[in-house]
Amino acid sequence: MGEEPHTVDPDHMDEIISGVERSGKVTPPGHPAYDFKPETDLIFDKKQPLPGHANGMSFSAFDHEGRLLLKRIYYSIGGGFVVTDTELEAMKAQKKTASSDRVPYPFASARQMLDMSRGAGLTIAQMKRANELTKMSAEELDAGLDRIWAAMKNCIDRGLKVDGIMPGGLKVKRRARDIHDKLNAEWRSNRLNPLLANDWLSVYAMAVNEENAGGGRVVTAPTNGAAGVIPATIRYFLHFHEDATEEDVRNFLLTAAAVGGIIKHNASISGAEVGCQGEVGSAAAMAAAGLASVLGGSPEQIENAAEIALEHHLGMTCDPIAGLVQVPCIERNALGAVKAVTAASLAIKGDGTHFVPLDACIETMRQTGNDMSEKYKETSTGGLAVNVVEC
Numbered sequence: 001m002g003e004e005p006h007t008v009d010p011d012h013m014d015e016i017i018s019g020v021e022r023s024g025k026v027t028p029p030g031h032p033a034y035d036f037k038p039e040t041d042l043i044f045d046k047k048q049p050l051p052g053h054a055n056g057m058s059f060s061a062f063d064h065e066g067r068l069l070l071k072r073i074y075y076s077i078g079g080g081f082v083v084t085d086t087e088l089e090a091m092k093a094q095k096k097t098a099s100s101d102r103v104p105y106p107f108a109s110a111r112q113m114l115d116m117s118r119g120a121g122l123t124i125a126q127m128k129r130a131n132e133l134t135k136m137s138a139e140e141l142d143a144g145l146d147r148i149w150a151a152m153k154n155c156i157d158r159g160l161k162v163d164g165i166m167p168g169g170l171k172v173k174r175r176a177r178d179i180h181d182k183l184n185a186e187w188r189s190n191r192l193n194p195l196l197a198n199d200w201l202s203v204y205a206m207a208v209n210e211e212n213a214g215g216g217r218v219v220t221a222p223t224n225g226a227a228g229v230i231p232a233t234i235r236y237f238l239h240f241h242e243d244a245t246e247e248d249v250r251n252f253l254l255t256a257a258a259v260g261g262i263i264k265h266n267a268s269i270s271g272a273e274v275g276c277q278g279e280v281g282s283a284a285a286m287a288a289a290g291l292a293s294v295l296g297g298s299p300e301q302i303e304n305a306a307e308i309a310l311e312h313h314l315g316m317t318c319d320p321i322a323g324l325v326q327v328p329c330i331e332r333n334a335l336g337a338v339k340a341v342t343a344a345s346l347a348i349k350g351d352g353t354h355f356v357p358l359d360a361c362i363e364t365m366r367q368t369g370n371d372m373s374e375k376y377k378e379t380s381t382g383g384l385a386v387n388v389v390e391c
């Protein structure tokens with residue numbers, strides 16, 4: 001319908017889709033109206049995966065005699081990237097031959113990141129900023145970071161306002177709004193709640209993942225399924241730290257991106273490749289690193305925070321019930337955010353020295369993912385997905 005993910009009005013999306021359902025037509029700008037009936041023309045073939053990646057979609061256009069006019073295959077490869085089959089092949093070939101980009105701090109592992117940070121006397125966020133500035137101006141970078149945080153914040157706000165049943169047939173109720181109302185009442189009553197921070201973290205993460213499940217706009221961070229952990233941790237930080245600044249949010253995102261890049265480079269951020277440890281586990285490691293950085297952590301403490309968060313997601317499978325990113329995904333993001341904050345807090349209280357290096361933890365995740373049965377990699381053929389009766 002000519003809409004773009006970053007500009008479509010989330011409050012208008014349901015109307016657009018029901019318009020297509022009612023009329024049986026799609027009308028992309030600059031094109032005539034095409035016949036399209038979602039109930040028969042969208043075929044969810046869960047049995048035959050496409051060759052390039054587990055998350056694939058094939059689009060075919062036919063004329064009125066049923067002759068195939070055009071066919072395109074697209075893959076959603078994680079991290080918000082959607083590519084055609086040809087682009088995917090080119091990317092795979094490039095990955096085999098490419099050396100690192102020409103950036104001033106080309107760290108490909110946590111070890112290198114720490115060595116470069118020590119050598120240059122820069123924080124992780126400062127090195128990441130310097131790398132990004134090879135591709136854009138400082139103004140563009142800050143504007144981009146601010147746009148990301150604004151989209152995350154709007155997503156939380158919308159998720160806290162909307163209630164009802166999420167689409168897909170599982171009839172799972174949205175809970176963030178109700179929990180938020182209760183937390184607000186409690187906040188006003190001044191009653192001591194020993195789980196206060198956990199409750200706020202959880203409700204923020206759930207708001208985002210309910211938006212994701214409802215087809216709303218989220219920031220892939222690092223994926224849609226794990227999109228709640230980083231926004232919840234930033235919002236928690238702003239909520240409980242009155243002196244937090246805009247610059248803190250930018251540094252949080254830059255540090256989180258540095259850690260996410262290392263994980264993606266050496267293992268995976270895709271549930272279809274390594275299970276949920278790669279999605280919520282990576283998100284928690286990124287959030288823990290970001291939070292440790294804005295709490296004043298040293299590069300070693302930041303690396304420690306990421307490692308603690310990732311280590312305690314190792315082995316976690318991907319088993320969404322009915323293939324919908326709802327159960328266990330929504331609560332899993334809440335718990336991922338709680339682990340991220342706990343990991344940052346533990347790391348900040350230490351001196352940065354620790355037993356398991358982040359690189360070893362990432363390599364463990366990669367190996368565990370390789371050994372994991374396909375049943376637990378976003379196929380919904382194992383785990384909770386087969387042990388809970390859908391009704």
Ligand code: SF4
Pocket residue numbers: 225226270271272275276277279280317318319320325326328329332378
């Ligand atoms: S269970 Fe699977 S779909 Fe759900 S958040 Fe984890 S990786 Fe994503």
